[in-house]
Amino acid sequence: MQLHQVETEHLHPIETVDDLKFYLYTAIQLEHATIPPYLTAMYSIHPGTNKDVYDLIRVVVVEEMLHLTLAANLMNAIGGIPDLTGEGFVPSYPTYLPNGETDFKVGLGKFSEETIDTFLNIERPPLPTDSLKGGSKHSFGLTNTKRSRKLLIPAFKSADGDELHFYSIGEFYRAIGDGITKLTQELGEENVFTGDPSKQITPEYYYSGGGEIIPIYNEEDALAAIRLISEQGEGHDGGIFDYEGELSHYYRFQQIKLGQYYHEGDEPNAPSGGPLAIDWDSVYPIQSNPRITDYPEGSELKTAAMDFNIFYKNFLEQLTIALNGQPDQLISAVGGMFRIKEMSYQLMRNPISDDNENTGAPTFEIDAIS
Template identity: 50%
Template sequence: MTDPTINSRDDLIRYLDAALALEHATIPVYLTAYYSIHSTTNSDAAHIIRVTAVEEMLHLTLVANVMNAVGGSPDLTRPGFVPSYPAYLPDGEDDFTVDLRPFSPEAVETFCKIERPRKAPDPQARLMAVRPEESLLVGSPTASGIRFYSIGEFYEEIMEGLQRLAAEDPKLFSGDESRQVGPEQFYSGGGMIIEVHDLASACRALQLISEQGEGLDTGVYDAEGELAHYYRFRQLQFGRYYQKGDKADAPSGPELDIDWDEVWKVKVSPKLADYPPGSELAAAAAAFNTDYGAFLTLLTRAFNGEPDRLQDAVWWMFRLRDSVNRLIRNPLPGSDGLHAGPTFEVTGTGGALS
């Protein structure tokens, strides 16, 4: 029997910090694919990816609420918060890396792996040894050399830890309520935000993340009648939508209209070092990273007592969108016709808010 890895409030906060990084780490992956799609084409695929990316933003905010409820301070500016792509996610079998890729069958394959529902064969198998060469997006933050069977199992561990700690410590949920992000600040964004004040609301928030994502064993549709992310992406592989009553391997809804060629062929996981030194394009890529760092600083402030700042985050995101579009439409010199893309190389300092 594996020992619990969450035995104190500090352990819990370290787990939630890892969850924050995990939720965020999927967003650049989805956005790169989303913005690589030629505008006015592939609307089915673009919609599926966009909706998922927006739900990841909800998840990020839900984790921040849970963290604030137990007295933590979400920090999206710490060094290493944004992974260096390609990066590993936890998975039970052969390792796979998560790349920043243009919309392609390979990208969808990665999306499915990220969101794959994976119930460990038995509770003891939830935690797995890390191979030494692996760099993980989510290993256990408290027990070194341990990683999770799946993202679903990672959240199971957090919920069990929460329940144990809440039973031991009646003051676990003593965070300042004014730090909670509520529906007046977060709206039209992938579902209803949940303010967290106690164990029940914390579990509801984490359950929502699990169900919307890969889920545990909830099936094709979740409790709200929504398709889990994994099955949404499977639709792109099948070329067909699910409808109620479908089995996982046989969607029977309308066909999706997918054209893999109507895509800017972005270089996979580009780095600033791939850009011609001193070029206008390199400056644009660097400026995006600076802006992205500043945006993470803004979110950090919003999650640390200034929730009204999320209103500014909206136009920051649109500004980032325009920068990504500009980059992706530019050929990257010296890359055999591949295109430029955002590198998401953000230093831990976060940059100054302008």
Template identity: 25%
Template sequence: MKYAPASPEERQKFKSTIVPMLREAVKVELSTIPLYLYSIYSIIKDDGKAGTQARRNMSIVVHQEMLHLALAGNLLTSIESGPQLYSAQFVPTYGGEDDVILHSNIPLRLEPCEKSNLECFLKIEAPYQPPPKLTYDEESANIDFRLHAAPDTERALEQYNSIGEFYTELEDMIKNSGPFITFKNKDLQFAPTEFFPTNMTQVTDQESAHNALKVIIDQGEGSVGVEDAHYQMFLDLYMKRTEWECYAVPYSPTIKTYKDNKLVYALALASNAAYCYLLVTIQKTWQVSDVVLRRALIPNIHSIMVNIMTPLAEFMVEEPFEKGKAAPTFQFYPTEAGEDPSKVDYAAVELQEAIKQRLEEAIDLVHDAKKKEALSVIKFSVDRVPWPIPILTES
């Protein structure tokens, strides 16, 4: 499709709006993953009954959110540089008065999978309800999209009440992006041969950009009654909530919550380091085009989540804490290398070592042989996901 040429000023104005929105999209997807994981971990396993099914259904949502994170990152990478996930300013926080999604009134809270928790998820994933259809005169008043394509970014990001509403606005921008955006960096994006083969899209033009966004919208914020939409999944879980039990885990715990319990404190630190190791792994993938390095990086994503983060969380929810059980905090774990994207390799190596160090501390603190063995297995798994990028020591 041919478009009327846009001036450099118009292109820059459009880009100055869509880039912050895409960064916000990446953060939205990242924000929801700990929310849903925490809820899953809180559900007590019940040998294939309602609790197990609830965990399985919510795991499908997390799986799709990982896809959505990758797609949102591909969109951003195709227009500018890839996302920086490993940053204290970017890693979402939970439980505070200002911890909300998309500057809305929907709180970000780590909670057990009770009805109030599922109600929050329903608000997050609520389908967008479009405004009433405009009359011809009202429609004609919007003379030229270019003149209205770049509202004040801060104001725009404050106006959304659900992810669905936000993505509908972003979809409109993508549909009109032809004259304004030159898509690039295909070799830095997740490809179907690397990650989620049936739904991954590399963004090379306006059509593929829209296809990527449509996957996020259709899976995440589909209309009521769409079987695989997150909203419908959470609605079904909400209706069945009385059928399973939850551990008495804390509400939005932080590292400070556990400071007086040495074992839980060490486990929480190990969990945070693992979470951040996952983030730097995903971030690095948008920075390298070398096929060999990508083949080493991307499998680590699954290994970190399945073989480190999940068993650590499962161990924690069995560990007594105050009058209930412990659970992960999903917080930023600082390193000496810091947050500079050019030093992400050094941060990654530090994070892997930190996981092992904190696990060793926990192993020394437990006296039960089975617990020692369980933690040792996790530590062994950490050794199996080394950072694949060679680090050159400075002379």
């Protein structure tokens, strides 16, 4: 199953269950697309330095894995098939995010101020309503722009042919929530949530410290999962914390940008906590957006990079098995993250060549593996 290859008939607001499946496939792909950049920046930090920064990024990675799993639960709940193995699921970095944001690309790079700026774009809250250009009654925060290039996965088109796209991840998920409510009202809950309940990832199979997994059996469960995903990213009702009282992703990253912690009761963009010490130089000088072809033929570095990609492909295959009815596989799959860390360090500690002082890094070129 490769739902991401179905494009043109899905370039519109959610009207059918198949539309909803397409959006949820995009959601799974979106959640995953953020993880390699976050991991790359995190592992580029010299061990033993920038511990608080490392921990801040790690919390976000853990919660992104939770979001991916919740998106898979949503897909299973409506009778879809979560698939992390299809061609194109892992993007070629740098890439536009699949929810249609058009003003920035996400790449693989070392921990730096520029990288944190990109992470802030990924997790940004929606624009104020009065600043939006264009829009749609079917979703939140859609902006209107004329473009000729093709996105990884486009959003949908207006009646005059302009592509409409989401400014933030939260707006994209609100559109999914709107679609679920619309379909439930029109078709009946029993005709939307037709999936096998045994395929749901439940708390006994998932514990990450990044929030509780939500099994999804009905509209109420689905909207609760969407709320958790959205608010962990951008905050609750315009605030800096989610509804569980944890600092949202955007403001976690903003602490790094501003070099200061948020404190309970703070307003957005005005942290009043203590200073956050950062050493921007304590990082491996990794190659940005590396490719296998950047590494010398026959070198240990190239072999290590290829081994990483094979391992990561197997990791995604095991996750797919876990998300499709064998939830006991999830524990060992997530355990594979420790091996990803070890293999990343193996690459990042070694220069590419004698005349290139940059070090290696994972390339995440999964489609190139036969």
